[in-house]
Amino acid sequence: xxxxxxxxxxxxxxxxxxxxxxxxxxxxxxxxxxxxxxxxxxxxxxxxxxxxxxxxxxxxxxxxxxxxxxxxxxxxxxxxxxxxxxxxxxxxxxxxxxxxxxxxxxxxxxxxx
Amino acid sequence: xxxxxxxxxxxxxxxxxxxxxxxxxxxxxxxxxxxxxxxxxxxxxxxxxxxxxxxxxxxxxxxxxxxxxxxxxxxxxxxxxxxxxxxxxxxxxxxxxxxxxxxxxxxxxxxxxx
Numbered sequence: 001x002x003x004x005x006x007x008x009x010x011x012x013x014x015x016x017x018x019x020x021x022x023x024x025x026x027x028x029x030x031x032x033x034x035x036x037x038x039x040x041x042x043x044x045x046x047x048x049x050x051x052x053x054x055x056x057x058x059x060x061x062x063x064x065x066x067x068x069x070x071x072x073x074x075x076x077x078x079x080x081x082x083x084x085x086x087x088x089x090x091x092x093x094x095x096x097x098x099x100x101x102x103x104x105x106x107x108x109x110x111x112x113x
Numbered sequence: 114x115x116x117x118x119x120x121x122x123x124x125x126x127x128x129x130x131x132x133x134x135x136x137x138x139x140x141x142x143x144x145x146x147x148x149x150x151x152x153x154x155x156x157x158x159x160x161x162x163x164x165x166x167x168x169x170x171x172x173x174x175x176x177x178x179x180x181x182x183x184x185x186x187x188x189x190x191x192x193x194x195x196x197x198x199x200x201x202x203x204x205x206x207x208x209x210x211x212x213x214x215x216x217x218x219x220x221x222x223x224x225x226x227x
Contacts, residue, residue, distance in 0.1 A: 004156075033213045042218040043157070043201065056214065091156055093213060102213040104156035110208060 004105035066072030119218025132189040136202035
């Protein structure tokens with residue numbers, strides 16, 4: 001199993017541009033979690049899906065953020081328009097073999113200038 | 114006050130030392146407790162997972178949970194330079210589909226020097 005795969009690994013964009021982050025979860029499970037990590041706030045849950053349906057999006061900071069999971073093997077997190085304060089590392093996570101905890105991808109390192 | 118408090122360190126120890134990492138929490142409803150290790154510019158890697166109170170050992174690592182005190186610990190025996198990383202404690206309320214809804218501590222930066 002290749003684990004959770006995220007792309008792009010690094011993104012530098014200008015303020016106001018649209019950013020799309022992608023995630024391919026571990027196969028065989030139907031839950032997926034998006035987290036954000038910053039120096040100030042640490043790791044925070046943004047949104048999670050079960051059976052491709054968003055269950056809890058209370059961590060999404062504002063309407064500029066949206067996430068989709070069109071099928072069990074793919075999810076996107078979109079920021080439109082992006083702002084410098086969105087600069088962070090965005091992690092996708094999905095359940096592993098045991099199904100009772102989650103495993104993280106390598107993250108997408110976003111810088112908005 | 115944060116739900117999960119973790120001393121950010123940094124913590125620097127000599128190779129071979131026993132390392133003790135700790136977290137306290139305020140929400141008594143937390144049932145699942147985890148420790149993640151994060152190397153620089155990498156994703157968090159699951160290290161230990163425990164349910165409710167008790168101890169769990171895996172090689173050089175021992176995790177302890179004391180729910181009565183709302184306190185969890187991770188011990189690393191015979192620490193190695195390769196253990197140098199940030200260690201994050203994490204907790205969740207229940208199983209089911211929300212087990213991945215984790216509340217993290219701020220992380221403790223550990224350096225093990227030869």
